[in-house]
Amino acid sequence: MTKRFGSFTAVDNISFEVKKGEIFGFLGANGAGKTTAMRMLCGLSIPTEGKGTVAGYDIYTQPELVKKSIGYMSQKFSMYEDLKVWENLELFGGIYGMSDEIIKIKTDELMASLNFEEERDKLVKSLPLGFKQKLAFSVSIFHTPKVVFLDEPTGGVDPITRRRFWEMIYDATARGITVFVTTHYMDEAEYCDRVSIMVDGRIEALDSPENLKKQFHAKNMDEVFQQLARKSTRKAD
Amino acid sequence: MKQLFSFIRKEFHHIFRDRTTVMILLLMPVIQIILFGFALSTEVKDTKVVVLANTNDDATQRIIDRIDASEYFDVAIMAHNSSEINAAFRDGKAKLAMVFENHFSENLKHTGTAHIQLIADATDPNAATSFMFYAINIINNYQQDISQSQAGGGMIQPEVKMLYNPQMISAFNFVPGVLGMIMILICAMMTSIAIVREKEMGTMEILLVSPMKPIYTILSKIAPYFVLSVINFLTIMLLSVFVLKVPIVGSFTSLFAVSLLYIFVALSLGLLISTITNSQLAAMMISGMGLMIPVMLLSGMIFPVENMPPFLQFISNFVPARWYIDAVKTIMIKGLSITTVMKDIGVLVLMGTVLVTISLKKFKVRLE
Numbered sequence: 001m002t003k004r005f006g007s008f009t010a011v012d013n014i015s016f017e018v019k020k021g022e023i024f025g026f027l028g029a030n031g032a033g034k035t036t037a038m039r040m041l042c043g044l045s046i047p048t049e050g051k052g053t054v055a056g057y058d059i060y061t062q063p064e065l066v067k068k069s070i071g072y073m074s075q076k077f078s079m080y081e082d083l084k085v086w087e088n089l090e091l092f093g094g095i096y097g098m099s100d101e102i103i104k105i106k107t108d109e110l111m112a113s114l115n116f117e118e119e120r121d122k123l124v125k126s127l128p129l130g131f132k133q134k135l136a137f138s139v140s141i142f143h144t145p146k147v148v149f150l151d152e153p154t155g156g157v158d159p160i161t162r163r164r165f166w167e168m169i170y171d172a173t174a175r176g177i178t179v180f181v182t183t184h185y186m187d188e189a190e191y192c193d194r195v196s197i198m199v200d201g202r203i204e205a206l207d208s209p210e211n212l213k214k215q216f217h218a219k220n221m222d223e224v225f226q227q228l229a230r231k232s233t234r235k236a237d
Numbered sequence: 238m239k240q241l242f243s244f245i246r247k248e249f250h251h252i253f254r255d256r257t258t259v260m261i262l263l264l265m266p267v268i269q270i271i272l273f274g275f276a277l278s279t280e281v282k283d284t285k286v287v288v289l290a291n292t293n294d295d296a297t298q299r300i301i302d303r304i305d306a307s308e309y310f311d312v313a314i315m316a317h318n319s320s321e322i323n324a325a326f327r328d329g330k331a332k333l334a335m336v337f338e339n340h341f342s343e344n345l346k347h348t349g350t351a352h353i354q355l356i357a358d359a360t361d362p363n364a365a366t367s368f369m370f371y372a373i374n375i376i377n378n379y380q381q382d383i384s385q386s387q388a389g390g391g392m393i394q395p396e397v398k399m400l401y402n403p404q405m406i407s408a409f410n411f412v413p414g415v416l417g418m419i420m421i422l423i424c425a426m427m428t429s430i431a432i433v434r435e436k437e438m439g440t441m442e443i444l445l446v447s448p449m450k451p452i453y454t455i456l457s458k459i460a461p462y463f464v465l466s467v468i469n470f471l472t473i474m475l476l477s478v479f480v481l482k483v484p485i486v487g488s489f490t491s492l493f494a495v496s497l498l499y500i501f502v503a504l505s506l507g508l509l510i511s512t513i514t515n516s517q518l519a520a521m522m523i524s525g526m527g528l529m530i531p532v533m534l535l536s537g538m539i540f541p542v543e544n545m546p547p548f549l550q551f552i553s554n555f556v557p558a559r560w561y562i563d564a565v566k567t568i569m570i571k572g573l574s575i576t577t578v579m580k581d582i583g584v585l586v587l588m589g590t591v592l593v594t595i596s597l598k599k600f601k602v603r604l605e
Binding site: 090091 | 438442443444
C-alpha cells in the first residue's frame with residue numbers, strides 16, 4: 001500500500017500480513033507513517049495505490065463489512081466524557097447493532113471483570129486517566145471484533161497501568177481477537193508476537209522481537225529501534 | 238434504527254448534562270424578546286419639549302396645551318430667551334424646541350399667517366423624524382379646528398392611517414426579527430459546534446471507523462436542536478402574544494410551517510459550517526460573525542432593506558433570515574395567507590436544498 005499527500009509519500013509501498021490471533025506491533029518514530037497506514041486499514045483514508053484486506057474483507061469494495069469486524073482506539077482519548085460509563089457502553093453497543101439484552105449482559109460482565117461496579121454510574125470525565133484508557137479499550141472490543149486497532153493506546157499513563165493494560169490485551173487475544181497496536185514504548189514492543197518498524201514510510205524490519213534482536217545484535221528492542229531510526233532522513237514533527 | 242435512537246439519546250444527554258447551555262438556549266429568546274420589545278424600543282413617548290413664547294396669548298396657549306396633552310410630548314421647560322433653549326439642548330433636558338413668534342395670536346387673526354419654529358435634537362435621526370411628524374400633526378389639527386370654526390372652507394384634510402400596526406409598536410417589527418435570529422443562532426451555531434466537538438474530541442474518528450452511517454450521525458446531531466428550536470419558536474410566540482401584545486393575525490399553521498422550513502435551512506447551514514471547520518472556536522466565530530451580523534444588519538430586522546445601497550441589497554438576498562422575516566411579517570402581522578409568501582418559501586426551499594446537498598457531499602468526503 002502507498003499513500004501520497006501531494007508530492008509527499010507518507011506511506012511508501014508497504015506490504016505485510018498479520019496472522020489471526022496475533023499481537024502485531026507497529027513501531028516507528030513520529031511522522032514515520034504509522035498512523036496513516038493504520039487509518040488506511042480502518043477505512044478512514046483511501047490508499048493511493050495498492051490493496052488490502054482486513055478480517056478477510058477488501059478495504060475498497062467491502063468497507064461496511066470491514067467496519068463491522070474491527071474495533072478502534074485512537075491516541076486521543078475518545079469516549080464521551082459527559083456520558084456515564086454504562087451509557088458509553090450502551091451507545092457503542094447500539095452503534096454496532098448489539099441487542100439490548102446482550103449489551104446488558106456484557107456490561108455486567110465487563111464491570112465485574114474490571115472491578116468497575118462503583119464507577120458504573122459515574123460520568124467518564126470524573127475517572128482517572130488509567131480507568132478511562134481501560135474503558136476505551138473495553139469499548140473498542142465490546143462488540144467482539146475480529147481485529148482491534150490500537151493507536152498509541154498507552155500514551156501518558158504510568159508503568160503499572162500500562163502493565164495492566166497489556167494484560168487486558170492478552171485477555172483479548174485469548175478470546176481470538178487479533179491486535180494491531182502502534183506504540184512508542186520499546187518495552188511494549190517486547191510484548192508483541194511480531195513487530196514491524198517503519199522508517200520514512202517504509203517497513204525496515206519485520207519479525208518477532210527475539211529474531212530482530214538477534215538480527216541486529218541488540219540487547220533489547222530499544223537498540224534495534226535506535227539503529228533503524230538513525231537512518232531516517234525525514235524530520236519528526 | 239436502533240443505532241439512530243442510541244445516538245439521539247446520547248445527543249440529548251450531551252445537551253441536558255450541560256446545564257448552562259440549556260439555560261442559555263431556553264432563556265435566550267426570552268431575554269431577546271424583552272430586550273428588543275422594551276429596552277430597544279424606537280417608539281416616541283414623552284419627548285421633553287422646551288417652549289419659548291414671549292407673548293403668551295390664546296392661540297399659543299392652546300397649541301402648548303395640545304402638545305402637552307399628547308402622549309408623545311411633555312412640555313418640560315418654558316424658556317424666556319433663546320440661550321435657555323440652547324442650554325436645554327446641551328444639558329439633554331429637551332429634544333424638541335417650539336419657538337412662537339411675538340404676537341402669534343394677533344398675527345394669525347389679522348394676517349392669516351403665524352410662525353412657529355420647531356427645532357429638534359437630531360442625534361437620533363429616526364426618533365427626531367417621528368416626533369417632528371407628531372408635532373406638525375398636532376399643529377395642523379389645531380389649524381383645522383380653528384379654520385373649521387371660522388367656516389373658512391377649502392381645507393385639505395389628510396387622514397393618516399398606520400396599516401397593520403396602528404399604534405406604531407416597534408415589537409411588531411422586532412418579533413419576526415428575533416425569531417429569525419434565534420433560530421439561526423440555535424440551529425446553525427449549536428449544530429455546527431456539536432458536530433465539530435466530536436472532531437475536536439477525537440470521537441468522530443471512532444464514529445467514522447464504526448458501521449454508523451454518516452447520515453445517522455447528522456440526523457441525530459440535528460434532532461435535539463430541532464426540538465429546541467421548536468420550543469423556542471413557541472416561547473417567542475407566547476411572549477409576543479401575551480407580553481408584547483403582538484397578535485398572530487394570520488394562520489398559526491402557516492406561520493409554523495414557514496418556521497419549520499427556516500429551521501431546516503438554518504440546520505443545513507450549521508451542517509455546512511461543521512464540514513468546513515475543525516475547531517469549536519472556529520465554528521463559533523463563523524456562525525457568530527458570518528451569520529449573526531448579516532442577520533441583524535441585512536435582514537431588514539433593524540434597517541429596511543429598501544433603504545440600503547444596491548450592493549448591500551444584493552447581498553441581503555443571500556441572507557435566509559431576510560426571506561423568513563418577510564414571510565413572518567406578512568403572515569403574522571399583516572394576516573395574509575401563505576400563498577402571498579410563495580416567493581419567500583421558494584427562496585428558502587432553494588437555499589435549504591443547495592446547503593444540504595453541499596454539506597452531505599462534503600461530510601461524505603471525510604469518510605473517504
